[in-house]
Amino acid sequence: MxxxxxxxxxxxxxxxxxxxxxxxxxxxxxxxxxxxxxxxxxxxxxxxxxxxxxxxxxxxxxxxxxxxxxxxxxxxxxxxxxxxxxxxxxxxxxxxxxxxxxxxxxxxxxxxxxxxxxxxxxxxxxxxxxxxxxxNGTAKAVGTSLFRYWVLPFELLSVLLLAALVGAIVLSRRDVSDDVDAAEGTPRAQATEAEA
Amino acid sequence: MSVLTSLLAASPGDPTNPGGGLGGATSTVTNTFTAPHVEYRALMPMLVVFGAATVGILIEAFLPRTRRYWPQVGVSLAGVVVAFCFVVANHGMAETTAADAVSVDGVTLFLQGTILLLALLALLLVAERGTGLVDLDAFTAQGATTPGSGGERAADAAGLRTTEVFPLMLFSVGGMLLFPAANDLLTSFVALEVLSLPLYLLCGLARRRRLLSQEAAMKYFLLGAFSSAFFLYGVALLYGYAGSVRLSDIATAITSSPHSDVLVLAGVALLAVGLLFKVGAVPFHAWTPDVYQGAPTPITAFMAAATKVAAFGALLRITYVALPGLRWDWRPVLWGVAILTMLVGAILAITQRDIKRMLAYSAILNAGYILLGVISTTSKGVSSTLFYLAAYGFATIGAFAVVTLVRESVRGGSDSGDGGEEDSVTVGGEATDLSAWAGLGRRSPLLAACFTVFMLAFAGIPLTSGFTGKFALFTAAIDGGAWPLVIVGVIASAAAAFFYVRVIVLMYFSEPLREQGAGPIVVVPSPMTTVALTVTVALTIALGVLPQMALDLADKAAYFVQ
Structure with a gap:
């Protein structure tokens, strides 16, 4: 060889x-x-x-x-x-x-x-x-190696992706739009209720 | 010619270090697949924490917004407590599992236990929402709104809560549990990412001073990504040198390989950049003050305490398991790093006017002390590092817990807007400027006493955990022949005592700030912060007065498996 x-x-x-x-x-x-x-x-x-x-x-x-x-x-x-x-x-x-x-x-x-x-x-x-x-380059060899020797890091990467996904939602999701004015958007009664 | 060739040319049937890399996998290409043996008991702490995080995400998905808080708190606390029970049940274990990706030994278990206890206390701070009177939520109502916009006020008024912080924090805890246990560099890297990514996000979710918080998150993310890239490049070079990413294989390659050392030295240097960044050692410390200041204080507490434990755990394992053969090469470099870290941390901390920045520089200084234990390369060095990490972690969480309670007062709160309440005083953000802490001892003797305990512990005054820890570290360093470092450490401690004691003097012997009638106020927290504060004070004193049990535990835990 x-x-x-x-x-x-x-x-x-x-x-x-x-x-x-x-x-x-x-x-x-x-x-x-x-x-x-x-x-x-x-x-x-x-x-x-x-x-x-x-x-x-x-x-x-x-x-x-x-x-x-x-x-x-x-x-x-x-x-x-x-x-x-x-x-x-x-x-x-x-x-x-x-x-x-x-x-x-x-x-x-x-x-x-x-x-x-x-x-x-x-x-x-x-x-x-x-x-x-x-x-080593065949799909079979890579798959065997992945699920035999690297199974823990491989599974952990899915955890990482999940965390990234949740993080992206946290950073981008809007339940209240940016251009809502505080006074108009929500009635005061509701605001005090939520604070209590 | 390097080992790379033999690796590339590994033939089918050549049983070169199974589990050591792709090269080893050639022998297994048959039609039957043998699943790796996984000792689930050893992995239980991590699995429980990740499981709790996943349950938390399901809660986010299926429960209505207003009813998520208590289930999230319950699941997170339960997950961490159950994981801690598994760590205790695993005591004395010494084995590698999951195809040698994880080694569970004394050091791993001690650090995992410490991380889980610190996470438990930090979770109590994160869960703090205040009593009915004041809202002490440290997290923004909605991360996506522009700071200062109408949307932000509307989201606040609607009572939105970012309860996603609980699962995110648990993901980070899971990564931290794995980082010191990782037995190969690839698992190390994945663990590093799992612990870092949620932290980057959490840093940007502060409720007050959001621009500062978002800047901190951005800075931490970019610099963290750079340091991860350095770490990964180092892993690649070490793989090229040793033909494997397993720590024990790298150790063997270093002692037996006749090849040029260039590859391994370059690899170790790049690896060290990634690790020293995470522990916040000079010259990779620049992110620490900004991030500690900008992040929501409960997250700062968690990050300062638990990340340091995890990162030092990984540093210990890599230096003690993989690189003992290179001792004479990496020790002088770490000497330099430790000296710089201690001096820069101590000197810059003196100049700070912001309490969170001061604590950040104190964290840098302490990273320098802990490096002494790593440098000593003795078993005593390992045990003293373990003890100090725990002692420092508890004091740090306590100190930041106090910071969350000293608030600015806003006269005639603009939020209320009612004409009749013109004289009412509402609670603002944290009063982090040192001038606001003047006279705290008179207004709130109990809180000032708590903070005094932590400051004395940081300064290393006898009868606190800081003294015991520092004594153990310095003794270990002298045993390891690093006495010049101990001298620098003592000088740095003396300089540091100045700024720690300055805060105490400020609290007890200065007139309170009363300008414009808007002095800081001390808020009464819910039982969560009270419990966290009580436990940290108790532990800080207990580890100083009766340290023997914990020291024995650390001594017994100071062993590695490969």
């Missing part, structure tokens, strides 16, 4: 992987550089989709489909809805350039540097074919 071989010899899978990787990278760069917020959101969809393709090529099918469902599906749609429902600038604008962009670039590059050096260090001398070596 683990074989050492020359880096030069490539296969179709590797070439596809590199191409999709470049596509993802390009889309990610465009996401943070384009001057149109809606375009940025759409480039983000491409980047996230490209990542799903990378996962698929690494034989992590379950993660790939989760990526498509959650990120390409839910998160990107949420972003676009956010743009539609707020007064975000949807045309071409220069307002998107934040004063913090150099700091953000440094943080991004540093994070990338750590990851690249760590993973590069890990697989520098070994060549492994993910399709043969890793069977």
């Amino acid at each position: 683990t074989t050492t071989r020359a880096l030069g010899s490539t296969t179709g899978v590797e070439i596809t992987f590199i191409l999709i990787g470049l596509l993802t990278f390009g889309a990610a760069v465009l996401t943070v550089t384009v001057r149109n917020l809606v375009h940025a959101a759409l480039w983000l969809v491409v980047a996230l989709g490209g990542l799903a393709g990378c996962y698929l090529l690494l034989a992590a099918e379950f993660v790939a489909w989760v990526q498509v469902l959650i990120y390409v599906g839910a998160v990107a749609v949420l972003l676009l809805f956010g743009l539609m429902l707020t007064r975000a600038p949807i045309g071409r604008t220069t307002e998107l350039d934040s004063g913090n962009r150099w700091a953000a670039a440094v943080v991004g590059l540093a994070t990338a540097g750590v990851l690249v050096s760590v993973i590069g260090d890990a697989v520098r001398t070994t060549w492994f074919d993910p399709r043969q070596a890793v069977v």
Whole structure:
């Protein structure tokens, strides 16, 4: 399963992987550089989709489909809805350039540097074919692992979601509207009754 | 080359540390699924608390608004009490369960018991609605209304109540019970989120000074999210290093691995950021004063006491179980953090004019003391930390309970509006400015006496729990060879005694504020706050006068399982 071989010899899978990787990278760069917020959101969809393709090529099918469902599906749609429902600038604008962009670039590059050096260090001398070596990516393997070793954290996440749901309702539910005037909205008698 | 390779290349049938990560799962991909063994008895405290929270949500869903309060109070209190009984029944347990995700040992049980007792007292404060005469509800009538709008007044007048605080608080308690018990970093992270998220929400629900409260919630949420991200990145790096997120596997990898230490050091550093943020240690303390000041006071009490216990529990477990092999690397860093925390906490507390902010800086200072116990890396260090966490928690809840009772008076209350009651005085928000506390000893000797007890305990005066706790911590630190830290600790204590005693002097030897006839008033609470206050005073004195039983308990509890 683990074989050492020359880096030069490539296969179709590797070439596809590199191409999709470049596509993802390009889309990610465009996401943070384009001057149109809606375009940025759409480039983000491409980047996230490209990542799903990378996962698929690494034989992590379950993660790939989760990526498509959650990120390409839910998160990107949420972003676009956010743009539609707020007064975000949807045309071409220069307002998107934040004063913090150099700091953000440094943080991004540093994070990338750590990851690249760590993973590069890990697989520098070994060549492994993910399709043969890793069977962890199948839905079955992930499911088994999830419900065998990670059952407690998994169930707890549902508690977390429940708490978040209740919290969202607490913060947003209105039984009394904001523009009601106190004097008109509720008769005084009712108010004193409630206080007692 | 790091261990990552062997992990990635783990073949089917290779039984590398089952439960240790996805790598270990390869051997189980067969057609039969073996369910993990779960020792439900060990998990009962958490399950009961989460169950009570779920019942609370059902109450919210099905009972009419006006009839939710008492069922919520009953269910919450019952849940916490039953969970505490399970903790007591589990005494002496030493096992890991739920596929090694949770380890129930002395430290876990002691901290879970402490958290549940603190939660019980904090629940009494949260449930405080005042007597028939004054409304002491600390929570906003409706979180969604704009502060200062007509809707806010209408919601107040309609008598709306945010009873959702009870289930939210129980969710947080459940997360706190799990956090010190988590035996792998992933469970740790989930527990951290479960305990934090409800707290972010609760911080923003104050009834008075709502803008301050919402700002606090926002700040806490954003900074908390950052710290969680740091924690998660640290977990990822440690997984890359050890090939597992289990604490014992990380410990093994550290002692046996011939690989470069860069990964593990970076991972531990990022992990520490997340944990030190939660305990409020310098330089990750910036949120503490603002959040403590803005949050509803009962929530501040709960947060200051119970979150600290849970976070220090997790810090103890991670440093003692996973990182003993790296002692010589993390100890100097924690030395620096402890010194900074003690000095910054003590010095900035002196400059505060607001009682809640002062108590917040006092919380930072105390986090510095407790770090001494973590640094000592002895079993004595563990037991003294456990004792101090309990002692500090009770005194903190008591001190904030007193803060809820000293109120501003509003002359000729604008709410009543009746011409005939022009001279009536209504109860306003909490009078947190220190000047309002002048002369409190004359107007309300009993309350001032209670607060004096807590201040003396914080200052570490003999015959209070603070003295016993500090003595145990400093002794443990000297045993662990950290005597320079003890010197800093004593200096910080001396500086801290200044501002604690200043409040006492202000209460007893200053003229009360009588400008514009709108001095602060002391309200009479319902039996809930009275009980909480009595219990905390009694415990603070008892742990100072007769500490031996509690110290023995902490000594016996100072063991970990892996």
